[in-house]
Amino acid sequence: MEKHGTAGALDRVLADIAEERAAQDRLWGVQEFPDGSGQEYARQAQEAKEECAAAYERGELTWRHILTEEFFEALAESDVNALRTELVQTAAVAVKWVQSLDRRAGTLAHRTKEAGEHTEKLVRDRIPEIVRAAGRIPEARTAEDGEYASLLRAKLYEEAGEYVASGDPSELADILEVLHALAALHGLSQTDLEHLRATKAAERGGFAGRLVLSLPTASARTPAQ
Secondary structure, X not given: OOOOOOOOHHHHHHHHHHHHHHHHXXXXXXXXXXXXXXXXXXXXXXXXXXXXXXXXXXXXXXXXXXXXXXXXXXXXXXXXXXXXXXXXXXXXXXXXXXXXXXXHHOOOXXXXXXXXXXOOOOOOOOHHHHHHHOOOOOOOOOOOHHXXXXXXXXXXXXXXXXXXXXXXXXXXXXHHHHHHHHHHHOOOOHHHHHHHHHHHHHHHOOOOOOOOOOOOOHHHHOOOO
């Protein structure tokens, strides 16, 4: 019999991950968020590295130590190439941890979340009315003040991601609607927003010139470690 951790075990874990990713896309669609990483996490990354090394020296190393080190090393990166490398390494360690679980407990079943389970996202004001007209009962609530700004920012990334994925120019209208809502949240009217845009365009220009500026990479700006 094939043993877990040998031929086929990695394929099974990667298949579960692919299934999970597909389920996430069905639930949430294309998602885009800021990275939120950078040098402010360098201290945590160093501490995680030292804790991992100390646990190894004591003979008490766990998957938690290893994954935490990789995760915080990713959080400490702002350069996209370095961040991608660290995230791939983090994902690889997570896969190895899953394989370890399978070796200990047998191949465990993975259950994905599917449509119909409870999820929430910000929608346009008339969506509940449209849902009712289609013969369904919408479950909707009004966002609290504290969460509204966060939901709008998430919506901006969602709409921008849908445009990037499809290239459909009609998606730009959705982006513009979210931008207007965000401007209103900051006390800006559409006229105010247009004035800000025009002012910046007068100072810095627009994008009609299609100019592409070459910038040094992070590795070129800083000495090699």
